[in-house]
Amino acid sequence: MRPITFTALSTVREALERPAGGSAYLAGGTTLIDLMKLEVMTPSHVLDIRRLPLRGIRRQSDTLVIGAMEHMSDVADHELVTGAYPVLAEALVQSASPQIRNMATIGGNLLQRTRCGYFRDTTTPCNKRAPGSGCPAIDGENRMHAIFGTSDACVATHPSDLAVALVALEASVLLRSRSGERSVRLDDFYRLPGSTPHQENQLLPGELVMGVSVPALSWARRSTYVKVRDRRSYEFALTSAAVAVDVKHGLIADARVAVGGVGTKPWRLSGVERALKGRPMRQDTFESAVARAADGARPLSHNGFKPALLRRTIVRALVKLAG
Amino acid sequence: MVTSSPGRSVDRVDGAAKVTGAAKYAADNRLPGIVHGHLVTSTIARGTIRSMDVRAARAAAGVIAVYTPADPLRLLPPQNPIIQIAGEARRPLQDREVRYHGQIIGLVVAETFEQARDAAALVRVTYRPHGDPLRASFAEAARDAVIPDPPWSQPVYFRADGVTPIDQALANSQVTVSATYDQPPKQHNAMEPHSAVAMWEGGRLTVYSGTQGPALHALEIAEALGVDKRNVHVISPYVGGGFGGKVVTWAPTLLAAAAARALGRPVKVVTTREQLFTVTGHRTEFTQQVTLGASRDGRLNAVKHEGVSNMLIENPTRVVGELYDSPNLHLVTRIATMDVPKTTIMRAPGYEAGSFALECAMDEMAGELGMDPVELRTKNDLTTSYPLPEASERLPFSSRHLKECYQVGARRFGWSRRRAEPRAVTDGDRLVGMGMASGVLPASQFVAAARVRFRANGTVNVASANADLGTGALTALAILGADSLGIPVDRVKPALGTSLLPVNWEGDAMMGAAGSAGTTTLASAVHTAARDAIKALIAHAVAHEASPFHGMDTEDVHYERGVLTAGAKSTPFGRLLTTTRTGGIEATTVAELKEEADRYAFASYAAYFCEVRVDRWTGEARLSRMTTVVDAGAIVNAKTARSQIVGGIIMSLGQALLEDARLEADTGRIANANLADYLLPVNADVPPLDVHFLDHPDTNYNHAGVRGLGELSSVGAAAAIANAVYNATGVRVRQLPITPDKLI
Incomplete structure (x- = not known):
C-alpha cells in the first residue's frame, strides 16, 4: 500500500504553512484522484482545500475575478460570465461531462494534466511523468497530440478548454505563497515542454492558485468557443478556437484568437488577430486571415490533418460570430 | 398459438429490481470469508517470461496467494471447437509464453480488493522477447491471410453457367463499381465487466458469473477444472450486456474457480475496465474488397466480395447471399494470424462488417447508374435462397418482407425529399445528407x-x-x-x-x-x-x-x-x-421444432433511412434522425424489441463515426484501452430514433411466429450513415470511423 496522509484544511494560511514536499492539494479531485488510481501521481500528503474560502464570482472595478474553488458548472452559468464573456461559458459547457463540471474547480481545471495515453500508462516511458525515460508518442499513437510548442522530449497537448478561452481574454492567474501574492498572465504561466516537460507552469513549491482575473473587454460580448471533436460531448478537442471580435461599421477593429487541441499550452494566434484587424467582417477576410494560422506547426504521424482543421475551426468561429 | 400483436408493450418483470439496485449481478455477491483476486497482465506482446519477482507482493499486507506460470493454478484446455475459436485455446498461467500485450500472467489473491490490487502492482516481471517480427499490423498480416480449412468461412463460387470466371462475368457487366472498405478492431466492454464469485462446498462448485449461456458456462468451467459438469452450478440471473462477449468463459472466471478450490475460500475476481480490452475478446479488424457488376437497368450480374478478418467465424462476405439476386457470386474470406489479444464473437459476426462494405458498394452502384438506392435494392431483391455450401438446395423464403420495409421506411422517413446529387442540401453551415441501407440476419433457433x-x-x-x-x-x-x-x-x-x-x-x-x-x-x-x-x-x-x-x-x-x-x-x-x-x-x-423449419429459408430484415448533418467547416458528422423498419416475424414485446433495435443502431453509430481500437503495430499495445479514449456514442450523439415493426408472424419457424432480432440492427445501419455522409458531402469514406479529419 502507498500510505498517504489526508488533511482537511480550512484556511489559506494553513494551506500555505504545510510542507510542500510530496504533497498535493485536493480541490475537485477529478484529476488528482484519477491519476492517483493510475499511480501517475503518487503524493504522500493530500491536502484537502475544498473548505477554503476561495469562492466567489464577482466584478472588482472592471475586472472579473473568479475564485479558484468555484466549480466549472457554476461559472458556466453565472450571469457575469454568460453575458460579458460567452467564450468562457461556452468553453466550460463543452468541457468534460456535467458530473465532472459539478465537481471540478477553476483552479484545478487550469492545472489539469495532459490526456496523453503514455503519460497515463506507467508501463510506458514518458518524459513528463518520469523525466529522461523517453517519449513514445513522437513515433507512437499521436492523433490527439500537439503540433505547436512541441519538443523532442514531449508532444503532449494541453487539455484545458477554459485555459484557451482565458488566454484569448488575456486573463491572469492569482497566486499566493507565504511570501505574498502575485499575478501572472496565464499565457506566461504555462511553460513549453522543452527538455523539462515535467515542469508545466510557473507555480512555485508551496504556492496556491487563489483565482483568476479576467480584464474588462467590452467587445468580448461578441465571442465564442468552437470545439471540434470526434463525438459530440465528453471528449477532448481535436482542435478548438476561442475567438472574440470588435466589429465597428462592418470592419474588424480588434480581435482575439487563441486555439486549443494543438498546443503543448493554450496557443494565442496574434498573427491571425493582426490579419483580421481593419478588414470587413466577411468570410473572405476570415479565410485569408487564417491562411498562415498553422505556420510553424510540426504535425506528427497521425495528426497531419490538424493544420487544415485548425484553420477551418477558426473560420467556423468567425462565421458564427458574423452570423 | 400465434402471437401477433406488435403494439403489445410489457414492462420488464425485473425492471423494478434493476432500477432500485436490488438486482444482484455476479460481483454484487458477498459471501462470508470471501477473498479477492486481481489480475497481473503482460506489458509486452510476444516473448517468454524470464522471471517474475513476487516476493514484495507475497509480503504485502493481506496477501494470501500469488499465482504465476511458475506457481500456477492448473486449467485444462478447452475441448469444444466453438470455445477454441471464440475463446482462448491456451489457458493463462499454463506456460511462460506471452502471446499478446495485456495477457494474464498472474493472479494475486488478498483479503481485500485494494490489497490484491496493490500487491499486483508490486509484481516485477522480466521478459525475453522473441526474435521474430511481431505480427501486430493488420495490413501486413492481411497479406499472409489464408482461406481456412473447412468448415468455417468457406468460399463460395457460384456461377450462372458453371464456368465463367468471376472477373470475366464482371467484365461482361455494363456497369461496375469496385472499392476497398476497412474497419478497425472494436471492443466489447459491456456495462458489466467480466467478473466472478466462486465457492466450493465439498466437491461442488457454485459460480456467480455473468454469462450468455449458464449451461455452456458450467460445462466449460467443469472441463477447465477437470470436474463433472453436474458439480458446477452457475448462477447468473442478471447479466449487464453480452453481445457475444459472454458466450465463452474468459479466464477471470476460471481463475476465480481454481483459486477458490486451492484456497478453500470463496474468491471474487473482477476485471478492470482497462483489462477488459485485452483479457476478454474483441471484434477483429477487417479489410474488404467489393466489386459489383450490373446491367445498365440495375440488375446485378456479378458480385465479387473478398474479405480478411482475424477471427475464423467473422466471415463478412455472406451478406449478399441473403439480400440480392446475382447469377454470379465470388465470396472469399481469408483469415489473418496476429499477435494481438483474442478476437471473439461480437454482435452479428461477419454481417456487421460485411453489410457495411456491401451496402456502401450498392450505394456507389446506385450513384453510378443514376438510380435511386431503394429502387436498385428492390430490383435485386432475392426471391429464393442461394444453394450455398450450408444449404444444398434452393429454398423458398418463409416470410420475407424486405420490400415492404423499404416502402414503409421511405414513407415514414420522407425519402422522396432526398436529392440524389451530393452537397445539394444545406442548413446554415451544415451539409445535410440522406442515406439508406438494408439489414438482414439469418434466423436461428x-x-x-x-x-x-x-x-x-x-x-x-x-x-x-x-x-x-x-x-x-x-x-x-x-x-x-x-x-x-x-x-x-x-x-x-x-x-x-x-x-x-x-x-x-x-x-x-x-x-x-x-x-x-x-x-x-x-x-x-x-x-x-x-x-x-x-x-x-x-x-x-x-x-x-x-x-x-x-x-x-x-x-x-x-x-x-x-x-x-x-x-x-x-x-x-x-x-x-x-x-x-x-x-x-x-x-x-x-x-x-416445427417440420416446416426445414422446408424454408428464414431471415429477419430491416431497412434504414437516415439523415446526417456535417459541419461544412469542421467536418463533424452527426446523425440527426433515423427511421428503421423491421420485419422479424411476430414481436413478443414491442418495448424491449425496440430497445434491442435502438441499441444496435447506437452501436452502429459508434461503428460508423467513433469506435476505433488503436493498436500499436510495433508493440501490440492497444493505445486507447480505456473508455475515455476509446470512443462510444454518448447521449448527445443519439437523435430520436424511429423504429417500426412490420406484423408478419412467421409460423413456419415456430408456433409463436418469431424470428430473432437482437443482432439485426448491427447489420447495415452503419452503411446507411456512411451513405448519408456521402450524400451530404460528396466524400465517400470507406475507412471507418468517419471522423472530421476524413471530411475536410
Missing part, C-alpha cells in the same frame, strides 16, 4: 429444454437454463408462457440464468442467448413444455380422487385459458391443485 409448472396458487413457473443479457428475455419468457397457456402475463413466474434449470446438453442450446436465438429458442421450448404440462395436468385431473374430473377419460377433459373443462364441469388449474392438495404439476421437455 436452438433445441432447448424448458419446464412448465402449474401451481396451486394459480401461477405458473416457466424456466429454462437460458439468460437475460439485459435484453428483456425474462419478460419475453413470461409472455411466451402466458401465450402458450392462455393466461395473463402476471400469472407467469419466469426463471432463467442458472445451470440448474432445464438444460439440453446436446447441441447448441447450451450457448443460451447467442446468435439472436434467445427468444426463438425459448418460444419452441416453452410451447413444447406447455403442451406436455397441460397433458400432465389433465392426467392428474382424471387420476386424483379429490378431482372433479376423477375417473373421466383424458380425451374428455380440455384445457383452455387456465381452466379445465369437461362437459358442464369447469375448474381453474389453481383450484384443482388446491382441491387435490398438490403443490404443482409440471413437465420438463426438450423442444420439438
Whole structure:
C-alpha cells in the first residue's frame, strides 16, 4: 500500500504553512484522484482545500475575478460570465461531462494534466511523468497530440478548454505563497515542454492558485468557443478556437484568437488577430486571415490533418460570430 | 398459438429490481470469508517470461496467494471447437509464453480488493522477447491471410453457367463499381465487466458469473477444472450486456474457480475496465474488397466480395447471399494470424462488417447508374435462397418482407425529399445528407429444454437454463408462457440464468442467448413444455380422487385459458391443485421444432433511412434522425424489441463515426484501452430514433411466429450513415470511423 496522509484544511494560511514536499492539494479531485488510481501521481500528503474560502464570482472595478474553488458548472452559468464573456461559458459547457463540471474547480481545471495515453500508462516511458525515460508518442499513437510548442522530449497537448478561452481574454492567474501574492498572465504561466516537460507552469513549491482575473473587454460580448471533436460531448478537442471580435461599421477593429487541441499550452494566434484587424467582417477576410494560422506547426504521424482543421475551426468561429 | 400483436408493450418483470439496485449481478455477491483476486497482465506482446519477482507482493499486507506460470493454478484446455475459436485455446498461467500485450500472467489473491490490487502492482516481471517480427499490423498480416480449412468461412463460387470466371462475368457487366472498405478492431466492454464469485462446498462448485449461456458456462468451467459438469452450478440471473462477449468463459472466471478450490475460500475476481480490452475478446479488424457488376437497368450480374478478418467465424462476405439476386457470386474470406489479444464473437459476426462494405458498394452502384438506392435494392431483391455450401438446395423464403420495409421506411422517413446529387442540401453551415441501407440476419433457433409448472396458487413457473443479457428475455419468457397457456402475463413466474434449470446438453442450446436465438429458442421450448404440462395436468385431473374430473377419460377433459373443462364441469388449474392438495404439476421437455423449419429459408430484415448533418467547416458528422423498419416475424414485446433495435443502431453509430481500437503495430499495445479514449456514442450523439415493426408472424419457424432480432440492427445501419455522409458531402469514406479529419 502507498500510505498517504489526508488533511482537511480550512484556511489559506494553513494551506500555505504545510510542507510542500510530496504533497498535493485536493480541490475537485477529478484529476488528482484519477491519476492517483493510475499511480501517475503518487503524493504522500493530500491536502484537502475544498473548505477554503476561495469562492466567489464577482466584478472588482472592471475586472472579473473568479475564485479558484468555484466549480466549472457554476461559472458556466453565472450571469457575469454568460453575458460579458460567452467564450468562457461556452468553453466550460463543452468541457468534460456535467458530473465532472459539478465537481471540478477553476483552479484545478487550469492545472489539469495532459490526456496523453503514455503519460497515463506507467508501463510506458514518458518524459513528463518520469523525466529522461523517453517519449513514445513522437513515433507512437499521436492523433490527439500537439503540433505547436512541441519538443523532442514531449508532444503532449494541453487539455484545458477554459485555459484557451482565458488566454484569448488575456486573463491572469492569482497566486499566493507565504511570501505574498502575485499575478501572472496565464499565457506566461504555462511553460513549453522543452527538455523539462515535467515542469508545466510557473507555480512555485508551496504556492496556491487563489483565482483568476479576467480584464474588462467590452467587445468580448461578441465571442465564442468552437470545439471540434470526434463525438459530440465528453471528449477532448481535436482542435478548438476561442475567438472574440470588435466589429465597428462592418470592419474588424480588434480581435482575439487563441486555439486549443494543438498546443503543448493554450496557443494565442496574434498573427491571425493582426490579419483580421481593419478588414470587413466577411468570410473572405476570415479565410485569408487564417491562411498562415498553422505556420510553424510540426504535425506528427497521425495528426497531419490538424493544420487544415485548425484553420477551418477558426473560420467556423468567425462565421458564427458574423452570423 | 400465434402471437401477433406488435403494439403489445410489457414492462420488464425485473425492471423494478434493476432500477432500485436490488438486482444482484455476479460481483454484487458477498459471501462470508470471501477473498479477492486481481489480475497481473503482460506489458509486452510476444516473448517468454524470464522471471517474475513476487516476493514484495507475497509480503504485502493481506496477501494470501500469488499465482504465476511458475506457481500456477492448473486449467485444462478447452475441448469444444466453438470455445477454441471464440475463446482462448491456451489457458493463462499454463506456460511462460506471452502471446499478446495485456495477457494474464498472474493472479494475486488478498483479503481485500485494494490489497490484491496493490500487491499486483508490486509484481516485477522480466521478459525475453522473441526474435521474430511481431505480427501486430493488420495490413501486413492481411497479406499472409489464408482461406481456412473447412468448415468455417468457406468460399463460395457460384456461377450462372458453371464456368465463367468471376472477373470475366464482371467484365461482361455494363456497369461496375469496385472499392476497398476497412474497419478497425472494436471492443466489447459491456456495462458489466467480466467478473466472478466462486465457492466450493465439498466437491461442488457454485459460480456467480455473468454469462450468455449458464449451461455452456458450467460445462466449460467443469472441463477447465477437470470436474463433472453436474458439480458446477452457475448462477447468473442478471447479466449487464453480452453481445457475444459472454458466450465463452474468459479466464477471470476460471481463475476465480481454481483459486477458490486451492484456497478453500470463496474468491471474487473482477476485471478492470482497462483489462477488459485485452483479457476478454474483441471484434477483429477487417479489410474488404467489393466489386459489383450490373446491367445498365440495375440488375446485378456479378458480385465479387473478398474479405480478411482475424477471427475464423467473422466471415463478412455472406451478406449478399441473403439480400440480392446475382447469377454470379465470388465470396472469399481469408483469415489473418496476429499477435494481438483474442478476437471473439461480437454482435452479428461477419454481417456487421460485411453489410457495411456491401451496402456502401450498392450505394456507389446506385450513384453510378443514376438510380435511386431503394429502387436498385428492390430490383435485386432475392426471391429464393442461394444453394450455398450450408444449404444444398434452393429454398423458398418463409416470410420475407424486405420490400415492404423499404416502402414503409421511405414513407415514414420522407425519402422522396432526398436529392440524389451530393452537397445539394444545406442548413446554415451544415451539409445535410440522406442515406439508406438494408439489414438482414439469418434466423436461428436452438433445441432447448424448458419446464412448465402449474401451481396451486394459480401461477405458473416457466424456466429454462437460458439468460437475460439485459435484453428483456425474462419478460419475453413470461409472455411466451402466458401465450402458450392462455393466461395473463402476471400469472407467469419466469426463471432463467442458472445451470440448474432445464438444460439440453446436446447441441447448441447450451450457448443460451447467442446468435439472436434467445427468444426463438425459448418460444419452441416453452410451447413444447406447455403442451406436455397441460397433458400432465389433465392426467392428474382424471387420476386424483379429490378431482372433479376423477375417473373421466383424458380425451374428455380440455384445457383452455387456465381452466379445465369437461362437459358442464369447469375448474381453474389453481383450484384443482388446491382441491387435490398438490403443490404443482409440471413437465420438463426438450423442444420439438416445427417440420416446416426445414422446408424454408428464414431471415429477419430491416431497412434504414437516415439523415446526417456535417459541419461544412469542421467536418463533424452527426446523425440527426433515423427511421428503421423491421420485419422479424411476430414481436413478443414491442418495448424491449425496440430497445434491442435502438441499441444496435447506437452501436452502429459508434461503428460508423467513433469506435476505433488503436493498436500499436510495433508493440501490440492497444493505445486507447480505456473508455475515455476509446470512443462510444454518448447521449448527445443519439437523435430520436424511429423504429417500426412490420406484423408478419412467421409460423413456419415456430408456433409463436418469431424470428430473432437482437443482432439485426448491427447489420447495415452503419452503411446507411456512411451513405448519408456521402450524400451530404460528396466524400465517400470507406475507412471507418468517419471522423472530421476524413471530411475536410
